[in-house]
Amino acid sequence: MKRAPFGLSGILLLAAAAAAQTHTAPPRLERLDTGQAGARMSLQPLPIFQPAPELRPWRGMAVDADAQFAQSECGQSLPKAVGTNGQVLPFASPASAANTEVSLMKAFHDCFDIGAAIPGATLTAAEVELLRANFTTVTPENCMKPGPVHPEEDRFNFAPADALVELARTNGLTVNGHTLIWHQQCPAWFFRDGDRPASRERVLQRMRAHIAAVAGHFAGQVKSWDVVNEALDDGEAYLRPTPWLAHIGEDFIAEAFFAARKADPGAELYYNDYNLERPAKRAKALRLIRDLQQRGAPIQGIGIQGHWQIDRIPFDDLEAAILAFHAQGLQVMITELDIDVVGRQASGADLQQREQSADPYADGLPAEVQQRLADQYARLFALLLRHRDKISRVSFWGLHDGRSWLNRWPCRRTNHPLLWDRALQPKPALFAVLALRSREQP
Structure with missing residues (x-):
């Protein structure tokens, strides 16, 4: 599967932020599931996620360095963030996501x-x-x-x-x-x-x-x-x-x-x-x-x-x-x-x-x-x-x-x-x- 030049690291940040907003002791983000098993892709290690001020109770939560992704059939569903405990984490749009480079x-x-x-x-x-x-x-x-x-x-x-x-x-x-x-x-x-x-x-x-x-x-x-x-x-x-x-x-x-x-x-x-x-x-x-x-x-x-x-x-x-x-x-x-x-x-x-x-x-x-x-x-x-x-x-x-x-x-x-x-x-x-x-x- 091809390496993504943009966007997916931003999805990771969004998912991590959502976990911070939703769980007092959030599981670490393990992967994004898109609905179809098979091809997987590794990204470069991501930096420590630094929440915005309103997310300070969970400052320092890390995204797994070797997170992987499962490819889905085009457009069938939004990738879902999955934690290490298998729990599906909801997405959010925190202020810190504004720093993600997307166009x-x-x-x-x-x-x-x-x-x-x-x-x-x-x-x-x-x-x-x-x-x-x-x-x-x-x-x-x-x-x-x-x-x-x-x-x-x-x-x-x-x-x-x-x-x-x-x-x-x-x-x-x-x-x-x-x-x-x-x-x-x-x-x-x-x-x-x-x-x-x-x-x-x-x-x-x-x-x-x-x-x-x-x-x-x-x-x-x-x-x-x-x-x-x-x-x-x-x-x-x-x-x-x-x-x-x-x-x-x-x-x-x-x-x-x-x-x-x-x-x-x-x-x-x-x-x-x-x-x-x-x-x-x-x-x-x-x-x-x-x-x-x-x-x-x-x-x-x-x-x-x-x-x-x-x-x-x-x-x-x-x-x-x-x-x-x-x-x-x-x-x-x-x-x-x-x-x-x-x-x-x-x-x-x-x-x-x-x-x-x-x-x-x-x-x-x-x-x-x-x-x-x-x-x-x-x-x-x-x-x-x-x-x-x-x-x-x-x-x-x-x-x-x-x-x-x-x-x-x-x-x-x-x-x-x-x-x-x-x-x-x-x-x-x-x-x-x-x-x-x-x-x-x-």
Whole structure:
């Protein structure tokens, strides 16, 4: 078995720290079991694990110098720490794990870009360092959407987006523009002439002018654009009933792509949506792709958003979607990845009661849920690695748990959907993902 150049020593540190947090007299860490007996690998002796100040009762706990690892089938489960007494130790993400050298982008540098959505240039210095060390590209969460950037017909607000682009440039990151056309966060002025609905010609002219101004402003600075976002219907209809569809017609999507290409000939142009892996919506997406291609519209890629729940990731449907979209000649991307650990059960209770009852992990994520989250991320990335020749980018919707939109939607609660926690510390899910690549490295 091949020697791992990164990540596995970090997993050892995490496991040792977890033992320190969980047992007053912890057994020494003997190995990591990944679910399949057979090939084993020895690492160089690891240094004495020095716990963070909050772990001082167990200062000086050592990791076995000749620890060995059992290889598992790719992505089936997160390696489990096993002590000398045979007890399985839970993982944790202590502050001391921050010193472990890991880099998500370096691990996947020859597979696909690794991205994160950020709110703007308002990140802390520590967040910028996390971003620079682990990601190759950023997506603005809001500041390039029609409402924030073009609030009135004769007024643009480019300052927040300009600052984000400069932050990316300074730190060697590319930018995926998000998004030129969307039915939400879109000012009503696009569709009105005074107190009357605007004509098709007027709305089409405004859409073209908006795209020309925004994509033109960032031409040469933005690598790619989500040209149209979430235009497909979730029900029986083909396209979502939006003001764009009502005023222009079905060809508004093709017209948006033509305008984007004219404004920035060098940018890559994508369609972005959620639930595209589901068979019914996938069929609509394929219909849209073929329609755009027949019209000569310059669509180059499709973004599968990837907002999934921890026990409801449709792996088989996702794989089928990747294959189907790639067969149409498109780049495939996972554009807004997170894994919701709380759930989204509907409730008839008032919002305040729902918020109070739907926040089970306000004090942190239990070890068992950490393990499930890590298992799901490992299985997901194993699938993505199998299709690395078809996938050009995997972007997370948020930099760390504290920045996730799932802390606010569908109601306020404490969610833990990403690979770094609120203290910017790596979670077991990160090391589960890194372990997939470590087994492939020479």
